Amino acid sequence: MTRHQVVVIGSGAGGGTAARTLAEAGLDVLLLEMGAALGPEQMRQREEQMIPQLFQDAGARRTVDQTITVLQGQGLGGSTLHNLNLVKRIPPALLEQWERSQSLAGLSASLTEDYDWAERELKVSRIEDHQVNRANQLFSQGCSALGLRQARLLHNRVGCVGSGFCELGCAYNAKMNSARVMIPAAVAAGAKVETGLRVTQITSRFGRVNGVRVQSADGRPRQIGADAVVLAASATSSAALVLASGLDDPHRRSGRGLHLHPGTTVAALFDTPVKAWSGIPQSIECTELLDAVDPNKRVWIVPAFAHPAGAAGLMSGFGPELMGLMRQYRHLAAAAPMLHDYGAGHITATSDGRPRIHYRLDPGDSRALAQGMAMTARIWLAAGAQRVILPGIRPIFVSSLAEAARVEAWDVQPLDPPLVAVHPQGGLAMAGDPRRGPVDPEGRHRGARGLYVADGSLFPSSTGVPPQLTIYALGRRVGRTVARDLGAG
Amino acid sequence: MWSRRRFLSLGVAGGGAALLLGLAPAREVQILDALADRLFFAPGMPKPSTLGAGARAWAFAMELPAFDRAQLRGLLRAIDWGPCLRWGARFPNLGEAEQDAILTALCEAEALTPRLALQALRQLLAMGTFTHPTVWAAIGYDGPTIGLQAWEEGP
Numbered sequence A: 001m002t003r004h005q006v007v008v009i010g011s012g013a014g015g016g017t018a019a020r021t022l023a024e025a026g027l028d029v030l031l032l033e034m035g036a037a038l039g040p041e042q043m044r045q046r047e048e049q050m051i052p053q054l055f056q057d058a059g060a061r062r063t064v065d066q067t068i069t070v071l072q073g074q075g076l077g078g079s080t081l082h083n084l085n086l087v088k089r090i091p092p093a094l095l096e097q098w099e100r101s102q103s104l105a106g107l108s109a110s111l112t113e114d115y116d117w118a119e120r121e122l123k124v125s126r127i128e129d130h131q132v133n134r135a136n137q138l139f140s141q142g143c144s145a146l147g148l149r150q151a152r153l154l155h156n157r158v159g160c161v162g163s164g165f166c167e168l169g170c171a172y173n174a175k176m177n178s179a180r181v182m183i184p185a186a187v188a189a190g191a192k193v194e195t196g197l198r199v200t201q202i203t204s205r206f207g208r209v210n211g212v213r214v215q216s217a218d219g220r221p222r223q224i225g226a227d228a229v230v231l232a233a234s235a236t237s238s239a240a241l242v243l244a245s246g247l248d249d250p251h252r253r254s255g256r257g258l259h260l261h262p263g264t265t266v267a268a269l270f271d272t273p274v275k276a277w278s279g280i281p282q283s284i285e286c287t288e289l290l291d292a293v294d295p296n297k298r299v300w301i302v303p304a305f306a307h308p309a310g311a312a313g314l315m316s317g318f319g320p321e322l323m324g325l326m327r328q329y330r331h332l333a334a335a336a337p338m339l340h341d342y343g344a345g346h347i348t349a350t351s352d353g354r355p356r357i358h359y360r361l362d363p364g365d366s367r368a369l370a371q372g373m374a375m376t377a378r379i380w381l382a383a384g385a386q387r388v389i390l391p392g393i394r395p396i397f398v399s400s401l402a403e404a405a406r407v408e409a410w411d412v413q414p415l416d417p418p419l420v421a422v423h424p425q426g427g428l429a430m431a432g433d434p435r436r437g438p439v440d441p442e443g444r445h446r447g448a449r450g451l452y453v454a455d456g457s458l459f460p461s462s463t464g465v466p467p468q469l470t471i472y473a474l475g476r477r478v479g480r481t482v483a484r485d486l487g488a489g
Numbered sequence B: 001m002w003s004r005r006r007f008l009s010l011g012v013a014g015g016g017a018a019l020l021l022g023l024a025p026a027r028e029v030q031i032l033d034a035l036a037d038r039l040f041f042a043p044g045m046p047k048p049s050t051l052g053a054g055a056r057a058w059a060f061a062m063e064l065p066a067f068d069r070a071q072l073r074g075l076l077r078a079i080d081w082g083p084c085l086r087w088g089a090r091f092p093n094l095g096e097a098e099q100d101a102i103l104t105a106l107c108e109a110e111a112l113t114p115r116l117a118l119q120a121l122r123q124l125l126a127m128g129t130f131t132h133p134t135v136w137a138a139i140g141y142d143g144p145t146i147g148l149q150a151w152e153e154g155p
Helices: A013-024 A047-054 A092-101 A107-121 A134-146 A178-190 A238-242 A308-314 A319-324 A363-382 A401-409 A466-484 B003-019 B025-039 B053-061 B066-081 B096-108 B112-129 B133-141
Strands: A001-011 A027-033 A066-072 A150-152 A192-197 A198-205 A208-216 A220-231 A266-269 A284-285 A299-303 A332-337 A346-349 A355-358 A386-390 A393-399 A419-421 A452-453
Touching: A001 A013, A013 A027, A013 A220, A027 A178, A027 A220, A027 A355, A047 A308, A047 B053, A047 B112, A066 A401, A092 A107, A107 A466, A134 A150, A134 A284, A134 A299, A134 A332, A134 A363, A150 A393, A150 A419, A178 A466, A198 A220, A198 A238, A198 A419, A220 A466, A238 A346, A238 A355, A266 A363, A284 B053, A299 A363, A308 B112, A308 B133, A319 A393, A332 A363, A363 A386, A363 A401, A393 A401, A401 B096, A419 A466, A452 A466, B025 B053, B025 B066, B025 B112, B053 B066, B053 B112, B066 B112, B096 B112
Parallel strands: A001 A027, A001 A220, A027 A192, A066 A419, A220 A452
Antiparallel strands: A150 A284, A198 A208, A208 A220, A266 A332, A266 A386, A284 A299, A299 A332, A346 A355, A386 A393
């Protein structure tokens, strides 16, 4: 059995950053990743080749009722390999709410320093004018015509060619992500990395972790010893591992408070070609219906697009009605109203540590989603779209603002419209009060000494914004905690 | 007359019986090809089966977790054998109108399960169909871009 001071589970924004922080503090670190190490030369820009490599369960992970697709990354770099590189801090009002509701005094000030550090390391910049593709220009024009609140987004790319294949991994190595920034620094500081290993259990003795049990791709089990274990396997997978490991949890909070940020796709057909697959997929946001702490405003709207197989799979209907749209693929744009969801689901685990995701939209979220779809339809029409296509059981076509307004009355039901979640959060919330969350404010899981959490599981609520920057920042914060507890740094 | 509900329940029963018979992958590819030809049919567009859509979709399906693969096999058996009860023929041997009637029943069912089944088939077969350069040309998609220069490097 090999043994290390710290084993980090998961190599995404949280795990990669924690591993770097720990290695730079002089600790003996092993970083474990269930997927493969993929370089830019292996990002082939082909959906059928990349999706099984970059997404857990080949992109087919779903909620238990199978109605919501939950996309979660794998591969050395985790979800930062396929994400769309949007960088947003959690709004101060929400952090203040977390401080109050979760007894997290000082979180906001501490996180600011780590945000600053992460933005420097990731070379965060504003997406420039010439990088805004036509779909995003149209979206912005629509927002302007309606007088809606919009903003240019920040991103972490350097050397971007605007290929538009971000979600299939960058063949140009332009993503300043965990794989390019954090993991190389961790390795340079002495961290070891093993890929193709899935952790099935966190092992403990007398209330203290002593390692992890892993399984290789061919199914062979192995035990790795550790003084400390940092869980950064993603919201859903981290909670599932805690539950499958039978750790102490007197208030039964592990796995609770899961938020998915679910969204749907509203497409639009224009008279002239849009080629929405080309260029940076998301550079403009509409925040007219979003406020971090006002439950009456819980929808974030951003352009979204998929390559042909993904686009056809997301559409509704079949035969000529579906193909009539795919034939006009060059003329299509799309945007996603995504919920800053107030309703919460929970995680359970299979015996080998895989997550089972239980989640249904609550009535307030359902109403907000309908409102978001209607607003998105209005934006596209105001931008000059010939018609807007909503993903009902059959495609629903909207050609006027009056028709778009009626979308607000949509009775949202499971699979109507189909939902996709790309930002799962929560499940192992941090809280000063053990009754409010299983993890303490510094990242220590209360179920076993030596166990830490450093990913989006820590969020006590939905953030309403892409989570990656906050996860990088928390990875550093929790890494410091571990180093301090082990007497290093 | 057959109600959709009755049709689907018999289809599922037929699929259950088929579980006992088993299917070779070649048969599953044949069913997938037949499904792709109806799901993604449009005049003037390439026929997915002639491009090997079923085989590519099956290859993609082999990347799915074991549970999903088992569900897919069960679903394909149900679709393959279910029509025997009404039309006396398996799905790939039906006429286009009958095949479309089955897909319409899945698409418009009140129950969630048939609609989930259609969504799963659409997503899987899209992966088999819309990953072929011939289809890219037909829909005006440029395909992979490997080889572009970085903006930052200038022309």
